[in-house]
Each structure stands twice: as C-alpha cells, then as structure tokens.
Amino acid sequence: MPDSLPVHLNRTDIHSLEVPKEFDATGSFDVQLHNHGEALHVHLHLDDSLSSIASLDAPNHYVQADTERPVRVTIDGDGPVRGKLKVVTAHGAETRYVDVFIPEGGTENEPVIVDDDLAKPQPKPATKSEPGLEDLSAGPVLAAGGFTVLIAGLITLVLTQNMLLTVGAVLAVTIVLGLLFVAVRSS
Structure with a gap:
C-alpha cells in the first residue's frame, strides 16, 4: 500500500488545518484530506525542489463536508530530495508547510496501478466482409x-x-x- 500523508481539516475549528511537520516518502504517495466539518477548498503546492521529481494530480481541491479525499503525489524522478509541501485552506485562511523527504531510489518498488476498466471485456471491432x-x-x-x-x-x-x-x-x-x-x- 502506498504511503499516505494525513491532513486534518476543520477538526478543532472552522478552516483549521493540522499536518505533520515532516513526511518521508518512499515513493509516490497520497495526501489524505480528512474533513471533519463544513465543506472547503484546499490548495496544495510543491516547492521547486520537490516539483523537480514529483507532481500533483491537481493543485486545487473541493472537499465536501465530513468526507475524505486522497490527492496523489506522483514521484517521477530519483532522490534524494528534501522540499516543502504547502497546504492552504479556504483561499488562504490557514497555511501550513510539511517538510517532505524523498530518499535516493524513491521510485523503486512502485506499485503498478491498473485501471478497473482494463478488466472488462472490450467489444470486438467490426470486421469488414466482402460485399454481398x-x-x-x-x-x-x-x-x-x-x-x-x-x-x-x-x-x-x-x-x-x-x-x-x-x-x-x-x-x-x-x-x-x-x-x-x-x-x-x-x-
């Protein structure tokens, strides 16, 4: 199972934001947004050093009330790299930084994620027959x-x-x- 970085939203107060101070990633990981209250917007940003080997699915996310939402951070390169992940709630109401460390060989042993649609039989293409x-x-x-x-x-x-x-x-x-x-x- 991939690593997961927990981010707690609205747990202590409206727009409150709780993140760990540091996170060691052994490869691609999910930022797991846990919303304990009202719906809100979350912005994620990788600093220059992290973005040199990692990418986000999308930077802006709407998290509905009392839900969880994973956001994938894909490691595309090789470490070691140390950088900061910026987490912002409610269009700037709260901002926190997480020190992220990706060791050398951070992309090794990455699981291959297969889309469920590949398991479904695909329709056969129509064959062109001789005209009757x-x-x-x-x-x-x-x-x-x-x-x-x-x-x-x-x-x-x-x-x-x-x-x-x-x-x-x-x-x-x-x-x-x-x-x-x-x-x-x-x-």
Whole structure:
C-alpha cells in the first residue's frame, strides 16, 4: 500500500488545518484530506525542489463536508530530495508547510496501478466482409437486368423471327429480374 500523508481539516475549528511537520516518502504517495466539518477548498503546492521529481494530480481541491479525499503525489524522478509541501485552506485562511523527504531510489518498488476498466471485456471491432448481393445499389442491378433483357430479346428474335414470342421472352426475363431485385432488397 502506498504511503499516505494525513491532513486534518476543520477538526478543532472552522478552516483549521493540522499536518505533520515532516513526511518521508518512499515513493509516490497520497495526501489524505480528512474533513471533519463544513465543506472547503484546499490548495496544495510543491516547492521547486520537490516539483523537480514529483507532481500533483491537481493543485486545487473541493472537499465536501465530513468526507475524505486522497490527492496523489506522483514521484517521477530519483532522490534524494528534501522540499516543502504547502497546504492552504479556504483561499488562504490557514497555511501550513510539511517538510517532505524523498530518499535516493524513491521510485523503486512502485506499485503498478491498473485501471478497473482494463478488466472488462472490450467489444470486438467490426470486421469488414466482402460485399454481398444486398450491398449492391439499384443502378448496377438494373443495368445488368436491362442488358440481359436486351440479349434475351435479340436471341429470341433471331431464332424465331416471331415478334410476339420476342416480346413475351423479354417480359418474362424482366419479371424474373424484378422479383430477384425485390428479394435482394427485402433481405
């Protein structure tokens, strides 16, 4: 479990602030804001020496009444470093400083924090399949049908030399192609 720096808010009086004088961090740690009273704003600031190897998730925090809120201080570099963490309540009503020491090798043995969302199955991406007959637009289908009707009509006219038979063959092929087109569109 990571180290935790306790900060007590509103415990003795409104906007009161209680912090330890010093804190030794063996790696990244949480500033644990314990609010014992009314809601208030807390500002955290790392001095220049601490900010050279550490960073805050955010400097300003609203802490609701009678709640606890952790604020992560991430150690990104290697110590030894000694610096000050400034803690301010209620827009400057109270200010305290904590001497923070990060020893050499302060980032060793850091736990890896894994987001809970990684444990949930992820949806599979849609695979692109070959276009089916239903993906064809009406233009190519009608063009193919018209060409087929024309060829069927010419073949019938040449073979039979009967205009009535030719018109019947063209009509039959047109009906079959129309039914095929309707069946493809409705599926």
